[in-house]
Amino acid sequence: MKTHYDYIIIGTGAGGGTIAQILADSGKSILILERGKFLPQEKENWDSVAVFGEERYHTKEVWKDKNGESIHPGTGYWVGGNTKVYGAALFRLREKDFEEIQHCAGVSPSWPIKYKDFEKFYDKAEKLYDVHGKSGEDPTEPFRSEPFPFEAVLDEPRIADIRTALKNYGLKPFDIPLGIKLNERNPLESQCIKCDTCDGFPCLIHAKADADINCIRPIMKKENVNLLTEAMAERLLTNDEGNKIVGVETYLQNEKQIFSAETVIVSCGAINSALLFLKSANEKHPNGLANKSDQVGRNFMKHQNAAMLAISTKENRTKFQKTLAVTDFYFGDEDFEFPMGTVQLMGKSNRYMLKDDAPIFTPGKFLDEMSQHSVDWWFTGEDLPDYENRVLWNKGQVQLNYTENNEDGFNRLIKKFSKILTEIEDEIKFLPENINISKKIPLAGVAHQVGTLRFGDNPETSVLDINCKTHEIDNLYVVDGSFFPSSGAVNPSLTIIANAIRVGEYLKNLI
């Protein structure tokens, strides 16, 4: 097998899959190393018991938290990475998210490049991932130079009623930008069937725009592209001077093999990329690769996320529920001058998803009733980068030291929105807030992991430069969620994708 390439890309998620797609037409030889397999297309893809109850598509790894307690991380290793199960809500960060923002609990730092530098890459990202949406409704939406590639996904009747009621209340609900292969005008041409097993599930019929379907499969048969699955990058090896990666130690179906490339692009997800850097410590890089700044693995962020089932007496027969979001309080409100976050609908809950949070003897029928009468909301708040919130490789054990911060605005957001739901002029009102089931997502919910190898101008406070090349190693780049200096309060994937396109085009221009 050929062992030397122009590019090695490690990981095929939102970052790695996207940059592979961008570099594929460069004519250069590309080796893609992915530790997972292709996610099997099987009936269990849409089975709530298998997906939520048995966590069929999650890793079985056990990590530790700062107190040594076990964490069963809600993440998976597949071609396409976590985009295989994502909700495909593909938001742009707001313009102000790229600037320094004062939060209640501290400062969210500014980015070394700004929204205007990202804008054209967001356009390209939306095209690559089939994004449906409508501009002009989201009160905090950043400027855009091109319309959404596809029109917004329609609400089902119950959600349309709630949208009208929220508007009458004075809010500005808007369409969630969604990456799905849907054609509502001509259903015969539509791959997507708008089902109730999307957010958190793999798509059985491959109608979700994920990094596997939209990026890897279209290029994997090209002559210059070699995709190896079950290929786990274990260590990066440097030359004696420590300024060039000369080998990627890989376990290919458990057999060790060394590959090399002119340029190595790491994209294992924010936690695993930091781990790879830490595991690769050597004489020139005693604290982990490119870690003179002592920033590798630090500033780990994952958002504050919470799910809330708002119960009403009216039945909710919605199948595809994830169509509406509210950012009216993103930057605060009249009673609170600091950012609070985003509210959006999530996939429709069912009894199997509620089971873990209900008392053990709760009858399934009762859980069915609850889920049939709930409208399910997802709240996201910004967590601030904290030097002590970090990923560690502790004697062969993955450790996540994380302490929640900046919760005040987020908690207010949940309270405020729950109250609004009881006040809106809906045909059947929501029941009092204290009936709602609300659950803060624990540390194991690392879906929105970012920030462990942040980019910046200053090598003393960042790991990557503005092109996402490490300050210390000339041929080493990172394009997953690690580069975020702050997390904003919208889902991260579109920004990861846009950045991977930006870096991919930069690399192509170097040729």
Ligand SMILES: Cc1cc2nc3c(=O)[nH]c(=O)nc-3n(C[C@H](O)[C@H](O)[C@H](O)COP(=O)(O)OP(=O)(O)OC[C@H]3O[C@@H](n4cnc5c(N)ncnc54)[C@H](O)[C@@H]3O)c2cc1C
């Ligand atoms: C249930 C769920 C719902 C979500 N919904 C949304 C949403 O609606 N909108 C949104 O924007 N985001 C959503 N997300 C988050 C989104 O999936 C992630 O932000 C995104 O996938 C991160 O991209 P990434 O490239 O950083 O990492 P990943 O997508 O995680 O990709 C990392 C890749 O690297 C591979 N890998 C890891 N280590 C190694 C190694 N050592 N060697 C080789 N390969 C390796 C992994 O197998 C994987 O393929 C969701 C996530 C989950 C879990």
Ligand code: SF4
């Ligand atoms: S809603 Fe569409 S994209 Fe999502 S799982 Fe169902 S068919 Fe697939």
